[in-house]
Amino acid sequence: MAGLIPQHFIDELLTRTDIVEVINSRAPLKKAGHEYKACCPFHDEKTPSFTVSPGKQFYHCFGCGAHGTALGFLMEHDHMSFVEAIEELASMNGLEVPREEGAAPARSNDDLYQVLGAAADFYQSQLKDHAAAIAYLKGRGLTGQIAVEFCIGFAPDSWDALLGKLGKDEDGQRRLHLTGMVIERDGGGFYDRFRNRVMFPIRDTRGRFIGFGGRVLGEGEPKYLNSPETPLFKKGEGLYGLYEARQALRDIPRLLVVEGYMDVVGLAQHGIRYGVATLGTATTVQHLKQLFRVSNQVVFCFDGDRAGRAAAWRALENALPEMREGRDIRFLFLPDGEDPDSLVRAEGRAAFEKRIDGAMPFSEYLVKNLSDQVDMDSVEGRAAMAESARPLLGRIPTGVYREMLTQTVADAVGMAPAALAGVLSEESQRVRTARQGRTPVSRAEGRSTLARRAIGHLLANPHLAVGIDVPPALAESAQKGHQILVELIAQGQATPGLNTAALLERWRERPEGEHLQKLLHQRLDQLGQRKGFSPEGLKQEFKDLITRIGSQLSPERERILLAKMADEGLSSEEKEELRALHVARSEAPAEAGNEASGA
Ligand SMILES: [Zn+2]
Numbered sequence: 162m163a164g165l166i167p168q169h170f171i172d173e174l175l176t177r178t179d180i181v182e183v184i185n186s187r188a189p190l191k192k193a194g195h196e197y198k199a200c201c202p203f204h205d206e207k208t209p210s211f212t213v214s215p216g217k218q219f220y221h222c223f224g225c226g227a228h229g230t231a232l233g234f235l236m237e238h239d240h241m242s243f244v245e246a247i248e249e250l251a252s253m254n255g256l257e258v259p260r261e262e263g264a265a266p267a268r269s270n271d272d273l274y275q276v277l278g279a280a281a282d283f284y285q286s287q288l289k290d291h292a293a294a295i296a297y298l299k300g301r302g303l304t305g306q307i308a309v310e311f312c313i314g315f316a317p318d319s320w321d322a323l324l325g326k327l328g329k330d331e332d333g334q335r336r337l338h339l340t341g342m343v344i345e346r347d348g349g350g351f352y353d354r355f356r357n358r359v360m361f362p363i364r365d366t367r368g369r370f371i372g373f374g375g376r377v378l379g380e381g382e383p384k385y386l387n388s389p390e391t392p393l394f395k396k397g398e399g400l401y402g403l404y405e406a407r408q409a410l411r412d413i414p415r416l417l418v419v420e421g422y423m424d425v426v427g428l429a430q431h432g433i434r435y436g437v438a439t440l441g442t443a444t445t446v447q448h449l450k451q452l453f454r455v456s457n458q459v460v461f462c463f464d465g466d467r468a469g470r471a472a473a474w475r476a477l478e479n480a481l482p483e484m485r486e487g488r489d490i491r492f493l494f495l496p497d498g499e500d501p502d503s504l505v506r507a508e509g510r511a512a513f514e515k516r517i518d519g520a521m522p523f524s525e526y527l528v529k530n531l532s533d534q535v536d537m538d539s540v541e542g543r544a545a546m547a548e549s550a551r552p553l554l555g556r557i558p559t560g561v562y563r564e565m566l567t568q569t570v571a572d573a574v575g576m577a578p579a580a581l582a583g584v585l586s587e588e589s590q591r592v593r594t595a596r597q598g599r600t601p602v603s604r605a606e607g608r609s610t611l612a613r614r615a616i617g618h619l620l621a622n623p624h625l626a627v628g629i630d631v632p633p634a635l636a637e638s639a640q641k642g643h644q645i646l647v648e649l650i651a652q653g654q655a656t657p658g659l660n661t662a663a664l665l666e667r668w669r670e671r672p673e674g675e676h677l678q679k680l681l682h683q684r685l686d687q688l689g690q691r692k693g694f695s696p697e698g699l700k701q702e703f704k705d706l707i708t709r710i711g712s713q714l715s716p717e718r719e720r721i722l723l724a725k726m727a728d729e730g731l732s733s734e735e736k737e738e739l740r741a742l743h744v745a746r747s748e749a750p751a752e753a754g755n756e757a758s759g760a
Contacts, residue, residue, distance in 0.1 A: 166244070166247055166258060166260065167259055171247065172663045173256075174247065174254065174256065175218065175231070175660065177256075178218070180215065182253075184220060184234055185197075187238060187239075188211070193212075195216065196212050196213060198213075201224055201227065203222060203225055203237070203487055204222070204224055204225040204227070204487030210222055210223040210224040211227075214685065217660070217661040218230060218661055218662035219662060219665075220234060221685055222560065224486055224561045226557075226560035226682065228681070228682040230661075230665055230666055231250060232247065232250065232666055233678075235249055240454045243669070270392060272336055273336060273340050273391075273393055274369045276327060276333070276336040276337060277362075277369075277370035277371065277373075280323060280342055281314060281360075283322075284314025284316055284373075285309075285312060285313070287315045288313065288314050291317065293379075294315040294378055297378060298313065298359065301423060301502070302427065302430060303430055304430065307426060310405065311361065311362075311426050313360065313361060314359075315358070316353065316356055316357065316358045316360050316375060317356070317357070320353055320356065321352060323337065323342060323343070323355070324337065324343055324351055324353055328343065334351055337351065338351060339392065340392075340393060340394075341391045341394065354388075355373060357379075359375065360373050361373065361375070361422040361426070363388070363401050365393075365404065366407070366451070368404050371388075372387065372391065372393065372399065373387070374387050374401065374422050374440065376423070385441070387440055396441065397442055397447055398447045398448070399439075399440045400439060400440075400448060400451060400452070401422055401425055401440060402425035402426075402429075403451065405425075405434075406437060409429070409434040410434055413456040414435075415456055415458035415459070415517070416436075416452050416458070416460070417493075417501075417517060418437055418438070418444065418452070418461045418462060418476075419437070420438060420439075420462075420463075421502070422438060424501040425438050428505055428513075431506070431509065432510050433510060433513065433514065435456075436501070437452070443472065443479060446482060446675075453483065457487060457488060457489055458490075459488075459489070459490050460492070460517055461476050461490070462493045462501055462517075463476075463492065463494055464494075464498075464500065465494040465495055465496055466497050466498070469495075473492050474530060476492075477490075477492070477527060478556075480523070482558065484523065484557050484558070484563075484566075485557075485561075485562045486562045489523070490522075491522055492523070493516060493520035493521070494521075501513070504516075523566075524565075524566050524569045527550070528570060528573045531546050531549055531550055537573075537574075543576075544574070546574050550570045550581075554566060554570065559682075611709060611713070612640070613680055615646055615703065615706040615707060615710065616645060616649060616677065616680050617681060617684030618684065618699070618702070618706065619703065620665065620677060620684065621661060621685065622699060623652075623653040623659045623660065623661060623663075625653070625699065625700060626651075626652070626653025627654060627657055629650055629654075631650055632710070632712075632715075633738055634714035634717065635647060635707070637718070637721075645673055649664070652667060665678060718738075718742060719739065722735055722738065722739045722742070723739070726739070
């Protein structure tokens with residue numbers, strides 16, 4: 162999506178945009194020093210901990226850990242898509258959104274959406290002529306009205322029913338192939354992917370058809386078959402039933418995540434219109450983001466058997482980075498062998514909703530599951546429980562929710578919360594060392610910590626990149642954090658006026674993007690504690706960090722150069738570098754040696 166809108170336009174837009182103006186019209190801000198404050202629009206609070214920094218063009222909440230740019234705020238707060246948020250900011254600034262020549266995949270995807278819409282129509286029309294399929298749906302207690310609302314259809318038992326209808330020419334075949342509706346034969350030609358199946362079309366949040374799930378009629382393997390990954394259908398993102406839920410309900414106080422299409426449709430048949438299903442995958446962070454855009458409460462529903470409990474725990478682990486004050490996740494376990502569809506048919510809506518009301522809160526499930534694995538009556542057991550809770554707590558964003566959950570776990574093991582919280586992360590350890598009066602940059606710090614600090618500095622102040630010489634050892638380091646740092650420096654140097662928001666937005670579509678936002682959030686937390694930085698001091702601190710990373714890496718770099726010298730020889734530049742490394746090491750042997758081995 163981002164590829165459609167030229168990068169330079171996004172940069173310019175974020176340079177012109179005033180985040181204070183964007184947020185103030187939605188959550189009134191009060192000036193406090195260099196920043197602005199408000200009661201957080203993302204969680205309930207009485208004293209404002211939601212902070213907007215005009216300098217960084219970034220907001221962050223000390224309470225719930227929410228953070229982001231003006232663009233991110235519009236997406237989270239107004240539930241806009243990326244493109245919608247760009248368009249909103251552009252119109253606030255009186256700008257027209259340009260589109261990149263030649264790229265235009267959105268236009269070319271239009272015909273793919275269109276072919277899936279035609280396929281859904283075709284399957285729906287086929288349903289009328291196939292008594293066995295209708296009998297199956299009636300047997301599951303569905304009325305024609307619900308079948309129409311969910312556009313349920315039928316794929317006939319034929320190798321070329323859909324192909325014959327929509328793949329008459331080469332272009333039609335290409336579209337069916339691109340959307341995964343037909344499979345290419347070894348000897349050339351195609352055949353229908355879905356045969357003799359009741360068809361459940363999957364729509365995106367805008368109601369466009371993006372794929373299908375099919376359940377075989379009668380016996381046959383596999384029982385359930387989904388569309389493969391296509392330009393429109395991404396497995397870790399799609400949610401079956403979310404569009405239909407939003408059509409049926411104005412307000413959605415909670416969403417129930419179930420396993421299958423039939424569960425979603427069966428629940429809807431009984432008036433429970435807020436069921437959604439992930440499509441054959443565990444719940445991902447992408448799913449959770451979509452769910453929380455629609456509702457503040459998400460209830461996961463699982464079978465009570467071993468597989469169901471394992472899936473529930475996986476869902477909990479995946480949800481940790483998304484947990485914050487104001488978001489409510491619960492777990493509902495059904496009796497062994499029952500699914501939501503069978504249960505709601507057997508006991509009706511009221512009884513089933515009573516089960517949902519009694520679902521286990523996130524914190525309770527976490528504590529219960531960890532306690533069940535140890536002997537909580539012994540000191541060793543409680544210590545083991547605390548030990549296994551630590552990494553989980555560490556994955557929750559810093560803020561009120563993490564503190565509350567830490568308290569809950571500490572209560573369960575009979576430990577002081579501070580003792581548990583104090584060892585949550587390297588970062589908090591660093592802060593404690595600093596508070597005890599030692600220099601914050603201690604020798605014991607690992608390389609990754611230094612890189613994280615440098616990245617945090619740079620994100621908060623992109624202009625620091627200007628005039629930095631990246632040491633060759635850093636430039637060629639294979640470590641992920643180093644590569645990100647090097648790329649950020651290059652981005653800052655290539656576009657000198659770049660502000661924090663514009664720099665961050667370049668990473669939105671990449672897996673590291675979320676992590677970078679968190680690093681910045683942490684960095685702003687620390688800055689809040691340490692006032693009075695001069696710009697020169699900041700520049701010097703960043704330079705020192707880069708030099709330190711370079712010298713930490715140099716023994717490694719020296720080894721690489723020595724090996725290369727023995728192997729294929731060195732260029733004159735590399736020879737010079739090796740000599741410089743050698744001199745540097747003999748001047749400061751203790752420091753360089755210690756840090757390399759301590760990392
Ligand atoms: Zn908040």
